[in-house]
Amino acid sequence: MSSTPAHRVSTGERINEHEPAGHLQRELRSRGIRLTRQRRVVLQVMESAARHMDANEILDGAQKIDSDITRVTVYRTLDLLKRHGLIDELDLLHLRGHRHYYESHGPRDHIHVACMNCGKVREVESPLYEELKKQISRDCEIEISVSRTEIGGICADCRKAGVTTAPSH
Amino acid sequence: MSSTPAHRVSTGERINEHEPAGHLQRELRSRGIRLTRQRRVVLQVMESAARHMDANEILDGAQKIDSDITRVTVYRTLDLLKRHGLIDELDLLHLRGHRHYYESHGPRDHIHVACMNCGKVREVESPLYEELKKQISRDCEIEISVSRTEIGGICADCRKAGVTTAPSH
DNA sequence: ATAGATGCAAATATTTTGCCGCCAG
DNA sequence: CTGGCGGCAAAATATTTGCATCTAT
Numbered sequence: 368m369s370s371t372p373a374h375r376v377s378t379g380e381r382i383n384e385h386e387p388a389g390h391l392q393r394e395l396r397s398r399g400i401r402l403t404r405q406r407r408v409v410l411q412v413m414e415s416a417a418r419h420m421d422a423n424e425i426l427d428g429a430q431k432i433d434s435d436i437t438r439v440t441v442y443r444t445l446d447l448l449k450r451h452g453l454i455d456e457l458d459l460l461h462l463r464g465h466r467h468y469y470e471s472h473g474p475r476d477h478i479h480v481a482c483m484n485c486g487k488v489r490e491v492e493s494p495l496y497e498e499l500k501k502q503i504s505r506d507c508e509i510e511i512s513v514s515r516t517e518i519g520g521i522c523a524d525c526r527k528a529g530v531t532t533a534p535s536h
Numbered sequence: 537m538s539s540t541p542a543h544r545v546s547t548g549e550r551i552n553e554h555e556p557a558g559h560l561q562r563e564l565r566s567r568g569i570r571l572t573r574q575r576r577v578v579l580q581v582m583e584s585a586a587r588h589m590d591a592n593e594i595l596d597g598a599q600k601i602d603s604d605i606t607r608v609t610v611y612r613t614l615d616l617l618k619r620h621g622l623i624d625e626l627d628l629l630h631l632r633g634h635r636h637y638y639e640s641h642g643p644r645d646h647i648h649v650a651c652m653n654c655g656k657v658r659e660v661e662s663p664l665y666e667e668l669k670k671q672i673s674r675d676c677e678i679e680i681s682v683s684r685t686e687i688g689g690i691c692a693d694c695r696k697a698g699v700t701t702a703p704s705h
Numbered sequence: 706a707t708a709g710a711t712g713c714a715a716a717t718a719t720t721t722t723g724c725c726g727c728c729a730g
Numbered sequence: 731c732t733g734g735c736g737g738c739a740a741a742a743t744a745t746t747t748g749c750a751t752c753t754a755t
Contacts, residue, residue, distance in 0.1 A: 401728090401729055401730075401733095401734065401735070402729080402730095403728075403729070403734095403735065403736075404728090404729095405735085405736065406735090421719095422719080422720080423718095423719090435736090435737085436736090437736070437737055437738080438719095438720090439720095439721085439722095439736075439737070439738080440735085440736055440737080442719090442720060442721075443721095443735080443736080446720095446721095456630055458627055460682055460684065461625055461636075464718090464745095465636070465718085465719080465744080465745070466718090466719075467634070467719090478672065480672060480676050480678060482678065483681065483682070489676055491672060491675075491676065493668060493671065493672070495664065495667060495668045495671060496668055498664060499662060499664045499665055499668060500687065502662065502664060503647065503649060503660060503662070503687060504689070506660075507649050507658055507660065507691070508691065508692035509649060509651065509687070509689040509690065509691050509692070510689045510690045510695060511687055511688070511689040512652065512688060512689045512690070513629055513652070513686075513687070513688035513689070514685070514686070514687045514688070515629065515684075515685065515686050515687075516683070516684070516685040516686075517682075517683070517684050517685075518669065518672060518678070518680055518682070518683045518684075519680070519681060519682035519683070520673070520678040520679045520680040520681045520682070521678065521679045521681070522676070522677065522678050523677035523678070526679060568755095570708090570709065570710070570753085570754055570755070571754075571755095572709095572710060572711075572753075572754070573753095573754095574710080574711070575710085590744095591744080591745085592743095592744090604711095604712090605711095606711075606712060606713080607745090608711075608712070608713080608745095608746085608747095609710085609711060609712080611744095611745065611746075612710080612711085612746095615746095633720095633743090634719080634720075634743085634744080635743090635744080636744090
């Protein structure tokens, strides 16, 4: 119908364009939280990530920079960031098993739109989404602090290639 | 502002009012899938659930009916239902750890609104949500087959009781 | 009859914890 | 200096798989 999308779309393999580098580190410092060598590395890995990473991928990335870093530290750092509300934990519709994916969340909330065939994930902002949350907040009398929307389907490219949405038996 | 909510709200401890009993069983039969004694029990447990259950709770419920049923069968049945798109796998914002919750999904899509303090989960339908999905489908050129929205916050009751949304250090 | 299910046991995967020595502030 | 942090090993949880046997159709 209309030719201009009513919302902004940020596409591709998840470039973290929203936040200035070092955002997480600055946040932690401002809260008086100790910045260890290991934490700095983990934060750096997450901030420079080209796509959503799970704990294992974050560990790999961190060890490439500093091979001493252990899995436990990664989990503890993720937990710290979660407790401070600096990152979100996604499961991206369990497209690739049951791991969790992490992303440092910027000021603006976005929807994750994933192709269930090729795995591409787009991040989408929409005024409609903001309106929806307002409506829910009003009608349910809830003070919203987290929201997560994940949408899955088959993207145009995969449809062209003949992929259907039928269940895999 | 307005006094009448623009959407329907189903409240409480998740009574599965949407679907006729035996819905899952009928679906499987219509697809020519073998209905074993164990599967029937698992389906029954899920359909009569008063709230979202994780795999372990489903197992417990099933074993109360037929003590032979094993955990493996539960997982395999859940997997079967997932592959056929008959149930959704939720994590409810990881409010209670990392387990997954399952619900047989009816014809209508709904949003899960959870209080992060008392754990109550409401299921909400909204035309606005349907519109949002249409818009995304259009703008991202994606054929949507799954969608999941989970919203967390503090409900009116808990706010009255003085609960805030501050991070737990 | 037979493709497909289940049970059992064991393998994987993921996340958490206790304890102690170490380092950022 | 010192309380929080990281490393190690092990525990706790959660989910999946190989294989022999059984059963719904």
